[in-house]
Amino acid sequence: MPNISVAEIRPGSKVSKDVITPLGGILFAKGKILLPRDMEILEAFLIQQVDIEGSEEDAQAMEPSKTPSKGAVKAGSVITASALAKSGSRLHEEYDHMLVLIKKCYSSADAAVLPIYELRSGLEAMIAHIKDYHVLDFSPRTLNEQDYIYHNAVLSALTSYKIAQWCGYPQKEWLQVAFAGLLHDIGNAKVDSSIMQKPEPLTLTERNEVRKHTTYGYQILRKVTAINEGVRLAALQHHEKIDGSGYPLRLRGSQIHLYAKTVAVADIFHAMTLERIYKKAQSPYLVLEEIQKEGFGQLEPSIVQTFIHKTTELHNGTKIRLNDGRPGEIIFSDRSNPTRPLVSVEGKIINLAHSRHLYIQEILT
Known part of the structure; x- marks a missing residue:
């Protein structure tokens, strides 16, 4: 499939070429299977078009079918103080x-x-x-x-x-x-x-x-x-x-x-x-x-x-609180702006690199 508009991309599509942020960082690497939340991330970074390959069915077929065992640590998660106590x-x-x-x-x-x-x-x-x-x-x-x-x-x-x-x-x-x-x-x-x-x-x-x-x-x-x-x-x-x-x-x-x-x-x-x-x-x-x-x-x-x-690095999924008091979650860290990741707050994605008045006040444990 050729380079297409982000508005036309459907979850399950496979990226055929690295998606680059406006500042030159890699947002999604080649081969990434796009999930529903990734659509919002693309929009938050003002990405207009993405190179996609294969069909939605092909892409979904490539996703791992194995679900993590109960209690397994999610890749990219941070071990908190409470988790340490339990471990x-x-x-x-x-x-x-x-x-x-x-x-x-x-x-x-x-x-x-x-x-x-x-x-x-x-x-x-x-x-x-x-x-x-x-x-x-x-x-x-x-x-x-x-x-x-x-x-x-x-x-x-x-x-x-x-x-x-x-x-x-x-x-x-x-x-x-x-x-x-x-x-x-x-x-x-x-x-x-x-x-x-x-x-x-x-x-x-x-x-x-x-x-x-x-x-x-x-x-x-x-x-x-x-x-x-x-x-x-x-x-x-x-x-x-x-x-x-x-x-x-x-x-x-x-x-x-x-x-x-x-x-x-x-x-x-x-x-x-x-x-x-x-x-x-x-x-x-x-x-x-x-x-x-x-x-x-x-x-x-x-x-x-x-x-x-x-x-x-590897802070995706970390629970945080913004300086305005709202709790949220880190969903993507751009290497070009490592201290200002994308966060999900109250169902919305906020790019802290663009919203400079906001910042992560603390990490919640």
Whole structure:
């Protein structure tokens, strides 16, 4: 069948040529069997014509007849916290254990040697369940804004480990990158706690004191064994920027260690999506957009691109809530606009790339 108008296409038709979005992304790949909802997606992307082959009957005959078994996980679905609990995953238990350990480290970092082998054991136990960790929708079972810095440490460890995997770092370095995420802010243990817990904006003097946490962190880690120099440099350099505008040394580009560049992305994401004493948690999708902006000049572009691509893939079917309060479901993620997918809300399909006043406020679990 030749190239035909979308209005004439019937569900069950087979796409004979990749359907491309106006921005150049692949909407539907060649061979895709079009379902009723796909008609709405084509209209939402303002696609006028599509190359179709075969008849409706032929196309329907090619659809898999096997139905998924009861309880099977749908392809592209996201494992939520409630699903994890039912599946018997120990991720949350190991996370809570790691949280207790890192609290102890902060309370004694200025006076005692870090229990690095205990930390390593806890980190390995938690990472054993890394397959159950999904950056955008993982939520600790208990969140206290007073404990922000500890949650940021544990989450940054998990996310940094994921980034190391996604970016193809040597496998022997993955645990060290996780250590870098876990200990990147350890220098805050030497910053006055009244400053760290202050609900009002900091004075210039207080901001300068907080900035010292990077050098404090390097000093604490300098003589710690079982971690490599990259972990120490991540503590020192995770606030450096590619364009030289960061601190404490105003380093540029290749002067910044890879671990620090990795941790910087994880740290920014969790710093913005966690509830803090002086700042409300932000939408993870808006945070991804902010990170994408910083990828031009401040963060390592390749890490940013991989992070956004990987965190937003396979989210079709995810239950979400928009910023206007309406619940919905992600039905298609366009690689050209990974943070602004098509969502189904109240029986209508909304393309968030076109409706810029709307965005995903939260993922529902």
